[in-house]
Amino acid sequence: MASNEFAPGVRLTDEQRLDWLRLIRSDNVGPRTFRSLLNHCGGARAALDALPDLARRGGAARPARICSREAAERELEASIKQGVALIALGEPGYPARLRMIDDAPPLIGVRGKTSALASHMIAVVGSRNASAAGAKFAERIARELGDAGFVIVSGLARGIDAAAHRASLGTGTVAVLAGGHDHVYPAEHAPMVEQILPAGCAITEMPLGWEPRGRDFPRRNRLISGLSIGVVIVEAARRSGSLITARMANEQGREVFAVPGSPLDPRAEGTNGLLKQGATLVTEAADVLAVVRPILGQRIEQPVEEPDGGERNFTEPDNSERARIARLLGPTPVSIDDLVRLSQSTPAVVRTVLLELEIAGRLERHGGGLVSLV
Amino acid sequence: MASNEFAPGVRLTDEQRLDWLRLIRSDNVGPRTFRSLLNHCGGARAALDALPDLARRGGAARPARICSREAAERELEASIKQGVALIALGEPGYPARLRMIDDAPPLIGVRGKTSALASHMIAVVGSRNASAAGAKFAERIARELGDAGFVIVSGLARGIDAAAHRASLGTGTVAVLAGGHDHVYPAEHAPMVEQILPAGCAITEMPLGWEPRGRDFPRRNRLISGLSIGVVIVEAARRSGSLITARMANEQGREVFAVPGSPLDPRAEGTNGLLKQGATLVTEAADVLAVVRPILGQRIEQPVEEPDGGERNFTEPDNSERARIARLLGPTPVSIDDLVRLSQSTPAVVRTVLLELEIAGRLERHGGGLVSLV
Numbered sequence: 055m056a057s058n059e060f061a062p063g064v065r066l067t068d069e070q071r072l073d074w075l076r077l078i079r080s081d082n083v084g085p086r087t088f089r090s091l092l093n094h095c096g097g098a099r100a101a102l103d104a105l106p107d108l109a110r111r112g113g114a115a116r117p118a119r120i121c122s123r124e125a126a127e128r129e130l131e132a133s134i135k136q137g138v139a140l141i142a143l144g145e146p147g148y149p150a151r152l153r154m155i156d157d158a159p160p161l162i163g164v165r166g167k168t169s170a171l172a173s174h175m176i177a178v179v180g181s182r183n184a185s186a187a188g189a190k191f192a193e194r195i196a197r198e199l200g201d202a203g204f205v206i207v208s209g210l211a212r213g214i215d216a217a218a219h220r221a222s223l224g225t226g227t228v229a230v231l232a233g234g235h236d237h238v239y240p241a242e243h244a245p246m247v248e249q250i251l252p253a254g255c256a257i258t259e260m261p262l263g264w265e266p267r268g269r270d271f272p273r274r275n276r277l278i279s280g281l282s283i284g285v286v287i288v289e290a291a292r293r294s295g296s297l298i299t300a301r302m303a304n305e306q307g308r309e310v311f312a313v314p315g316s317p318l319d320p321r322a323e324g325t326n327g328l329l330k331q332g333a334t335l336v337t338e339a340a341d342v343l344a345v346v347r348p349i350l351g352q353r354i355e356q357p358v359e360e361p362d363g364g365e366r367n368f369t370e371p372d373n374s375e376r377a378r379i380a381r382l383l384g385p386t387p388v389s390i391d392d393l394v395r396l397s398q399s400t401p402a403v404v405r406t407v408l409l410e411l412e413i414a415g416r417l418e419r420h421g422g423g424l425v426s427l428v
Numbered sequence: 429m430a431s432n433e434f435a436p437g438v439r440l441t442d443e444q445r446l447d448w449l450r451l452i453r454s455d456n457v458g459p460r461t462f463r464s465l466l467n468h469c470g471g472a473r474a475a476l477d478a479l480p481d482l483a484r485r486g487g488a489a490r491p492a493r494i495c496s497r498e499a500a501e502r503e504l505e506a507s508i509k510q511g512v513a514l515i516a517l518g519e520p521g522y523p524a525r526l527r528m529i530d531d532a533p534p535l536i537g538v539r540g541k542t543s544a545l546a547s548h549m550i551a552v553v554g555s556r557n558a559s560a561a562g563a564k565f566a567e568r569i570a571r572e573l574g575d576a577g578f579v580i581v582s583g584l585a586r587g588i589d590a591a592a593h594r595a596s597l598g599t600g601t602v603a604v605l606a607g608g609h610d611h612v613y614p615a616e617h618a619p620m621v622e623q624i625l626p627a628g629c630a631i632t633e634m635p636l637g638w639e640p641r642g643r644d645f646p647r648r649n650r651l652i653s654g655l656s657i658g659v660v661i662v663e664a665a666r667r668s669g670s671l672i673t674a675r676m677a678n679e680q681g682r683e684v685f686a687v688p689g690s691p692l693d694p695r696a697e698g699t700n701g702l703l704k705q706g707a708t709l710v711t712e713a714a715d716v717l718a719v720v721r722p723i724l725g726q727r728i729e730q731p732v733e734e735p736d737g738g739e740r741n742f743t744e745p746d747n748s749e750r751a752r753i754a755r756l757l758g759p760t761p762v763s764i765d766d767l768v769r770l771s772q773s774t775p776a777v778v779r780t781v782l783l784e785l786e787i788a789g790r791l792e793r794h795g796g797g798l799v800s801l802v
Binding site: 187190191313314315316317318319322323326329330335336337338341 | 561564565687688689690691692693696697700703704709710711712715
């Protein structure tokens with residue numbers, strides 16, 4: 055029986071939502087693993103039951119921590135108390151474009167006007183140490199895109215992000231957080247979040263109480279681009295978070311727009327570099343609209359679920375297969391297709407072994423169907 | 429008998445050079461007409477003889493002024509005295525790429541180290557009221573391209589042009605003048621010309637004594653791009669001479685490079701606009717070299733001469749043909765191909781009628797085989 059828990063437009067039951075929350079809050083379960091588990095086990099409840107066995111077969115040193123029912127209930131209650139709606143992938147309120155990315159969060163916590171997430175969105179991001187001209191330009195383009203009917207997505211950072219949010223408070227803006235809703239970063243922007251909520255929202259995939267660490271920001275950036283039709287990078291130094299957002303946007307098939315700057319201005323190095331790589335040059339909102347408007351009419355493609363062909367109950371790998379597949383893996387990412395070919399196992403068996411390794415905390419998944427050992 | 433006066437690599441005789449000079453200095457004879465006349469008449473001497481008849485048949489209100497032998501001799505002598513070499517199209521010293529453009533000047537006056545014209549050239553041009561950053565960037569890229577073995581072409585204007593020349597005095601730079609060699613504009617840059625001459629040169633198609641007028645500058649700009657493999661536009665406002673140079677470069681099939689700038693800087697409006705139209709973005713010399721180096725290996729295509737198929741003596745149009753073709757012309761440019769089709773005359777007849785109108789001062793030739801009545 056295939057899982058219908060991903061079926062678009064269907065609300066989860068309260069029990070299902072609790073199971074989803076437990077599963078995604080358990081150790082070694084990220085968005086991609088979550089999806090594999092639901093495909094493999096048929097549902098979140100079955101996946102929770104299967105976790106200990108999978109981790110053991112994957113060679114976990116010690117049992118992986120599974121989020122308890124009580125902990126999940128506490129998070130749900132606290133979320134309700136703080137006005138955070140937990141929206142599941144496939145539910146009506148889940149943003150349509152975000153659902154397309156292959157590591158879409160199973161649950162997002164949303165504060166504010168959730169209906170803003172039904173609008174077409176464009177991200178405007180850039181340097182924290184923006185120049186006055188950069189901040190002014192971010193404000194201008196965010197206001198013009200807002201007036202054109204788009205909700206502005208950004209990362210609540212100082213500089214360009216803040217300017218973009220500020221200019222679109224009235225028309226709608228979405229702040230994507232790297233931590234929990236009770237850990238806004240930077241803290242000085244907590245009042246801005248409150249200004250955002252009447253016409254927009256703050257969203258995060260992290261639980262309440264989560265203080266963002268450095269690596270949570272690049273992870274968060276995939277949501278900024280994932281929500282959006284395109285990303286406008288206003289000022290960006292050579293190595294900056296905004297360039298990560300641009301790379302994510304590229305990988306997700308979203309439009310990348312960059313604002314040019316003088317070659318002598320280090321804050322333009324990143325954006326000029328993006329332009330050399332083919333980003334669309336933006337000097338005014340019309341440049342964005344010319345690219346984005348034709349896309350609006352297109353149907354949003356839903357991601358292709360991995361076929362599970364009813365073979366779920368017949369794919370138990372034997373130990374020699376496990377060993378053979380594990381031997382093919384190393385720290386260098388390899389494609390799952392190559393693993394299938396080289397191991398001479400079935401795709402279903404390879405997927406199962408990978409899932410076991412993942413739950414055991416030994417496997418890392420990269421984009422594009424690549425995996426490596428941790 | 430077809431003219432061999434355009435044959436590449438052959439020096440003109442002194443008599444031929446004098447005839448060429450008389451022809452190009454005569455009224456209503458521009459570079460394109462010069463070429464048509466040589467094709468039509470078989471040589472400059474024959475063309476001079478034919479001018480009065482052609483002008484009469486083309487309906488000239490009064491006879492077109494033909495440059496006298498004495499005036500041409502005076503110009504030649506004065507040129508020699510001032511160290512100006514008059515190099516004819518097709519002669520060994522004539523710049524190879526300039527020869528490719530369809531309105532290449534029949535004669536160029538060159539002061540300085542004429543061998544600099546045998547180098548590969550890149551133009552660096554831009555705003556007269558350049559910013560400090562723009563001038564600094566122009567210097568940097570001109571120096572780097574000079575160090576990479578390229579001669580830098582520019583227009584001797586204040587701002588970007590001057591910065592580009594200044595940075596390449598040692599490696600070689602070519603100043604293209606809009607007036608005669610004795611009318612450097614702006615006058616304050618006359619000392620810079622003297623600094624240019626040891627390793628580079630100043631060139632013009634205009635006679636000694638010619639004071640440049642407004643319309644001579646766009647005309648001159650086609651030589652800046654025509655000499656060069658590519659043109660780097662450093663700063664340019666929305667409507668500026670540099671954009672004309674960029675357009676000429678495009679029409680001539682030369683590379684167009686543009687330096688990005690902030691959308692809030694009016695001096696970057698032109699260059700950002702060029703980038704939107706597909707110019708190559710430049711933040712460092714390597715960006716230019718990456719495009720230009722592969723081109724260096726390619727053989728320079730010589731322009732295709734109009735076929736004259738020996739029919740020169742048999743194409744005398746009758747008056748009804750003349751009238752029919754003239755009626756098809758108006759102030760809106762039309763293609764010569766369309767004229768042939770609509771007039772049901774032969775291409776040779778149409779060409780002859782157009783030449784007559786041109787010599788009579790009644791026809792204007794545009795790029796791409798388009799003509800209109802003046």
